[in-house]
Amino acid sequence: MAAKGNVLVIDDVPSRAEALAQLVRTAGFDTTVVTDINTTEFALGIDSQFDVVLCELDLRGVSWKEARRVLREMDAQVPAIMFSDVVDAERMMTALHLGASDFFVRPVADSDALVKSIERCVRQREMRRELRESRRRLEATNNELRATVKVLEQDQQAGRQVQLKMLPATPLVLDDYVFSHTVIPSLYLSGDFTDYFTVGDNFVVFFMADVSGHGSSSAFATVLLKNLFARKRSDYLRLLDDSVLSPVTMLKHANKELLSLGVGKFATMVVGLLDMARNTLRYSVAGHLPQPVLVSGQGARYLRGEGTAVGIMEDAVYEEHLIDLPESFMLALFSDGILEILPPKNLIEKEKYFLDVFEQTSESPQQLVTRLGLDRVETAPDDIAALFISKRG
Numbered sequence: 001m002a003a004k005g006n007v008l009v010i011d012d013v014p015s016r017a018e019a020l021a022q023l024v025r026t027a028g029f030d031t032t033v034v035t036d037i038n039t040t041e042f043a044l045g046i047d048s049q050f051d052v053v054l055c056e057l058d059l060r061g062v063s064w065k066e067a068r069r070v071l072r073e074m075d076a077q078v079p080a081i082m083f084s085d086v087v088d089a090e091r092m093m094t095a096l097h098l099g100a101s102d103f104f105v106r107p108v109a110d111s112d113a114l115v116k117s118i119e120r121c122v123r124q125r126e127m128r129r130e131l132r133e134s135r136r137r138l139e140a141t142n143n144e145l146r147a148t149v150k151v152l153e154q155d156q157q158a159g160r161q162v163q164l165k166m167l168p169a170t171p172l173v174l175d176d177y178v179f180s181h182t183v184i185p186s187l188y189l190s191g192d193f194t195d196y197f198t199v200g201d202n203f204v205v206f207f208m209a210d211v212s213g214h215g216s217s218s219a220f221a222t223v224l225l226k227n228l229f230a231r232k233r234s235d236y237l238r239l240l241d242d243s244v245l246s247p248v249t250m251l252k253h254a255n256k257e258l259l260s261l262g263v264g265k266f267a268t269m270v271v272g273l274l275d276m277a278r279n280t281l282r283y284s285v286a287g288h289l290p291q292p293v294l295v296s297g298q299g300a301r302y303l304r305g306e307g308t309a310v311g312i313m314e315d316a317v318y319e320e321h322l323i324d325l326p327e328s329f330m331l332a333l334f335s336d337g338i339l340e341i342l343p344p345k346n347l348i349e350k351e352k353y354f355l356d357v358f359e360q361t362s363e364s365p366q367q368l369v370t371r372l373g374l375d376r377v378e379t380a381p382d383d384i385a386a387l388f389i390s391k392r393g
Contacts, residue, residue, distance in 0.1 A: 018033060195207055298326070
């Protein structure tokens with residue numbers, strides 16, 4: 001049967017020390033007896049083998065005032081029970097100052113009370129060991145967690161660089177048209193994405209996507225959408241498949257691919273086709289807010305459109321709109337993260353404020369970015385993406 005604990009008995013009267021040790025052994029504890037503390041070395045620090053010390057208070061030649069200093073220096077952590085043949089206020093105060101857990105007067109009339117006191121001290125010691133071990137494990141876990149977070153941050157930073165390289169050149173100048181963009185992620189990786197590219201001699205296809213959620217999984221969905229549009233552009237060039245020239249068709253493809261991905265991600269989107277020869281815009285909106293804003297000499301207005309976000313339902317329906325563009329204009333698309341940083345409180349007021357900013361600041365995308373405060377945003381509550389298409393007549 002395992003011992004209940006390890007007890008150190010300190011008493012300079014050997015017979016008395018042995019009698020106490022025998023009582024403790026009978027109760028099921030391992031004991032070690034020290035009769036000369038000046039020539040015997042033992043440790044009472046945090047790693048001590050002892051669970052409790054039974055110590056005589058009236059040791060010959062011992063200054064307890066000096067002993068308190070020594071105990072502090074050795075960082076004594078083992079609880080102690082003090083013994084004396086006499087009980088008076090001075091001895092009681094000495095025991096208290098030494099940090100004694102209990103005090104007994106000899107002869108010990110109630111051995112059961114002594115055993116229970118020893119057991120309490122042993123439990124206290126065990127709890128301290130368990131607490132120390134818990135702290136050690138917690139520290140080790142925290143170190144592992146910090147190392148894991150560092151690796152994840154490095155992965156996120158690498159992923160961010162890859163995502164940045166996926167974005168189109170900015171600005172892109174095509175005759176009188178200028179395309180530019182900005183993306184501000186709330187994390188390293190963004191669920192907002194935009195792209196634009198030429199198809200043939202006269203067309204430019206562009207889209208804005210706002211994938212649900214944040215971080216890696218949302219960023220992976222943007223890779224899927226980027227790849228989809230790149231494939232369809234290639235199909236147009238190699239296979240004469242004109243799907244890429246139809247915003248509604250591209251939304252249907254995006255809807256199918258996000259559903260097949262099976263990760264519960266959906267995206268609001270705007271897909272557009274700019275015909276530079278005719279200066280027309282064909283576009284479709286899939287649940288995207290705010291809606292595209294067209295700014296011209298006649299002022300600023302939203303380009304309305306209805307449709308369900310892609311990746312939610314298989315039988316989603318989308319509308320396609322065709323408009324003639326002014327000789328001079330700026331078309332701006334934003335993800336809904338922009339709404340989070342606008343001053344008004346509700347959506348209707350935000351949309352009105354947003355349009356007013358366009359009315360007052362229509363000289364250039366850079367002035368608009370400054371007016372909206374995007375050049376001062378360090379940490380956004382939500383991903384923010386912006387796409388600008390300008391034409392100067």
